[in-house]
Amino acid sequence: MHTKTITQLAQGLRAGDYSSQELTEAYLARIKQHQDLNSFITVTEHQAIAAAKQADAMLAAGDAPFLTGVPMAHKDIFCTLGVKTSCGSKMLDKFISPYNATVVEKFNAAGAVSLGKLNMDEFAMGSSNETSFYGAVKNPWATDCVPGGSSGGSAAAVAARLIPGATGTDTGGSIRQPAALCGITGLKPTYGRVSRYGMIAYASSLDQGGPMAQTAEDAALMLQAMAGFDPKDSTSVDCAVPDYSADLNNSLAGLKIGLPKEFFDEALNSEMAATIEAAINEYKKMGAEIIEVSMPNLKLAIPAYYVIAPAECSANLSRLDGVRYGHRCENPVDLNDLYIRSRGEAFGTEVKRRILVGTYALSEGYYDAYYIKAQKIRRLISDDFNKALEQVDVIMGPVSPTPAFGIGEKTDDPIEMYLADIYTIAINLAGLPAMSIPAGFIDNKPVGLQIIGNYFDEAKLLNVAHQYQQVTDWHQQTPKGFE
Amino acid sequence: MSLTVDDVNKIAYLARLGIDAQDTESYAKDLSGMLDLVAQMSAVNTDGVTPMAHPLDQMQRLRPDQVSETNNREAFQAIAPQVESGLYLVPKVIE
Numbered sequence: 001m002h003t004k005t006i007t008q009l010a011q012g013l014r015a016g017d018y019s020s021q022e023l024t025e026a027y028l029a030r031i032k033q034h035q036d037l038n039s040f041i042t043v044t045e046h047q048a049i050a051a052a053k054q055a056d057a058m059l060a061a062g063d064a065p066f067l068t069g070v071p072m073a074h075k076d077i078f079c080t081l082g083v084k085t086s087c088g089s090k091m092l093d094k095f096i097s098p099y100n101a102t103v104v105e106k107f108n109a110a111g112a113v114s115l116g117k118l119n120m121d122e123f124a125m126g127s128s129n130e131t132s133f134y135g136a137v138k139n140p141w142a143t144d145c146v147p148g149g150s151s152g153g154s155a156a157a158v159a160a161r162l163i164p165g166a167t168g169t170d171t172g173g174s175i176r177q178p179a180a181l182c183g184i185t186g187l188k189p190t191y192g193r194v195s196r197y198g199m200i201a202y203a204s205s206l207d208q209g210g211p212m213a214q215t216a217e218d219a220a221l222m223l224q225a226m227a228g229f230d231p232k233d234s235t236s237v238d239c240a241v242p243d244y245s246a247d248l249n250n251s252l253a254g255l256k257i258g259l260p261k262e263f264f265d266e267a268l269n270s271e272m273a274a275t276i277e278a279a280i281n282e283y284k285k286m287g288a289e290i291i292e293v294s295m296p297n298l299k300l301a302i303p304a305y306y307v308i309a310p311a312e313c314s315a316n317l318s319r320l321d322g323v324r325y326g327h328r329c330e331n332p333v334d335l336n337d338l339y340i341r342s343r344g345e346a347f348g349t350e351v352k353r354r355i356l357v358g359t360y361a362l363s364e365g366y367y368d369a370y371y372i373k374a375q376k377i378r379r380l381i382s383d384d385f386n387k388a389l390e391q392v393d394v395i396m397g398p399v400s401p402t403p404a405f406g407i408g409e410k411t412d413d414p415i416e417m418y419l420a421d422i423y424t425i426a427i428n429l430a431g432l433p434a435m436s437i438p439a440g441f442i443d444n445k446p447v448g449l450q451i452i453g454n455y456f457d458e459a460k461l462l463n464v465a466h467q468y469q470q471v472t473d474w475h476q477q478t479p480k481g482f483e
Numbered sequence: 484m485s486l487t488v489d490d491v492n493k494i495a496y497l498a499r500l501g502i503d504a505q506d507t508e509s510y511a512k513d514l515s516g517m518l519d520l521v522a523q524m525s526a527v528n529t530d531g532v533t534p535m536a537h538p539l540d541q542m543q544r545l546r547p548d549q550v551s552e553t554n555n556r557e558a559f560q561a562i563a564p565q566v567e568s569g570l571y572l573v574p575k576v577i578e
Contacts, residue, residue, distance in 0.1 A: 094562075095562060096562055098555060098558040098561070098562060099555075191538040191539065192539060192541070205536065205538065206538075234543060234544055235537070237539065297527070299523075300523065300524060300527060303520055303521045303522070303523045306517055307521055307524075314498060318499075321499070323563075323564070323571055323573055324559070324563050325562045325563055325564070326564075328565070332574050333574065334574050334575070334576075335573055335576050336499065337574070338573060340496075340499050340500065340501040341501050343498075343500050343501060344500055344501015344502060344503075347500070349506075352500060353513055353514065353517070355500055356491065356494050356498060356500065356510065356514055357514055357517050357518070359497050359498040359500075360486075360494050361521075363494070369525075372534050373524050373525070373529060374521075374524060375534030375535050375536060376529035376534050377524050377527065378534075379532050379533060379534065379535040380532060382535060382538070414513055414516070414517075415513075415516045415517065415520060418517075418520070429538070430538060431537075431538020431539055432538075
């Protein structure tokens with residue numbers, strides 16, 4: 001039953017085909033069996049069984065919320081009451097969260113059973129899951145390759161069918177890129193759609209949580225549980241949450257798809273271009289109209305991101321100082337020594353790079369040249385998207401320039417790793433929603449198609465993704481050894 | 484833009500971030516690379532463009548001035564590195 005979708009599992013639970021406890025035990029056994037993937041940091045076996053029993057009682061009584069009894073897991077960036085929440089860092093290796101993130105509360109309220117916490121790049125800074133204090137995660141499609149990042153544990157676990165769905169977060173592509181590299185469906189909602197309360201902050205004006213699952217239909221169910229206004233998050237947007245499943249079956253006849261010519265320039269390798277083109281041809285068959293659009297400032301997205309994100313990260317991570325929680329060095333001689341050594345001992349290299357760049361960009365004399373300049377560029381990029389979305393319903397393109405690359409292949413050159421985020425980062429700067437859906441394979445490694453929509457138009461994205469999944473079966477394929 | 488080892492040490496101190504002496508040079512190289520990447524921005528004229536701090540240009544929302552949180556001191560201090568009599572302990576700050 002591990003190949004079933006959330007939608008199927010929820011129906012099976014209601015029909016009494018299996019109990020939540022049976023499901024939970026089966027998935028826990030799979031997690032144990034495949035622990036060499038390293039997708040989990042913490043497995044909360046006892047809590048999961050207890051929650052499953054409670055779910056079974058609720059199902060028996062009737063009137064249970066729609067995810068009741070369905071197993072899932074959270075990226076280890078979401079604070080979970082009484083459970084270690086490490087954010088992939090030595091800094092929080094012993095941090096037992098004293099509260100739940102709003103997203104965790106909402107999934108609990110929807111009846112989902114959490115099986116544990118998923119591996120990730122340290123503080124979500126990385127595109128390969130190799131910066132985690134707990135080690136790299138293996139891609140189930142090719143275990144010598146990375147799963148992508150930063151939500152690499154989430155993507156690998158869903159792809160290996162260790163769980164039917166997982167939460168992720170996306171600051172520069174961290175849901176979409178691992179979803180693409182692992183052959184699953186991932187959705188980064190509009191900035192402000194999902195509460196950031198209790199989601200450990202990396203870059204606060206970019207971070208957004210979202211669902212990762214096998215299908216768009218499942219992503220719709222998960223987003224339904226996650227989305228909504230939260231007074232505890234000052235950037236949460238107070239606007240009505242539609243029924244995300246209602247429009248899934250709408251026809252795509254007449255859908256206007258924009259293809260930014262800058263996405264398909266000579267930098268995109270020919271196999272990737274051919275795969276994306278084949279996916280777009282499927283949409284043509286469904287009656288969609290293709291329109292070329294232009295994003296002249298797209299190439300500036302990476303430079304602007306690598307000012308804004310590090311600047312915000314250097315401010316956010318200053319709270320991790322060894323005083324109230326987190327790692328503290330032994331025998332500090334004074335307060336400065338306490339700060340410097342606690343932080344120096346507990347942060348990894350990538351986190352340190354970004355804190356340093358951010359500190360530099362925000363320091364006296366450089367603020368205007370870097371931070372303000374980057375925010376102006378951000379406006380130009382956002383304007384490009386707004387102009388394009390006046391002409392079209394959705395924009396499509398690749399997610400990542402290549403399929404999954406080898407573990408260790410890019411670790412010596414951080415800049416090369418940054419440049420690979422070219423197709424995802426601009427969307428975070430603009431704050432738009434976007435998805436990655438499985439669209440084929442190159443050398444037996446999955447390829448993702450990116451679908452970008454207008455603000456708060458997640459229902460349209462899910463509709464567009466779901467229709468593609470009705471005529472293709474890329475999303476149903478399971479890696480060898482995990483069938 | 485090229486940063487020296489001295490620059491890195493200065494920035495690391497501003498960030499109160501310990502860096503092993505043997506790694507300073509590689510940080511200088513990586514940070515210089517990042518700043519070169521970022522320097523592409525200066526080729527674009529952004530005169531008159533309003534900086535974008537928030538994707539939806541939202542203003543900070545205000546809430547009513549009412550107590551909404553309960554006191555969780557014990558739960559919060561249970562995870563602290565060092566506490567005594569309900570207080571967080573740090574090295575002596577004032578001589």
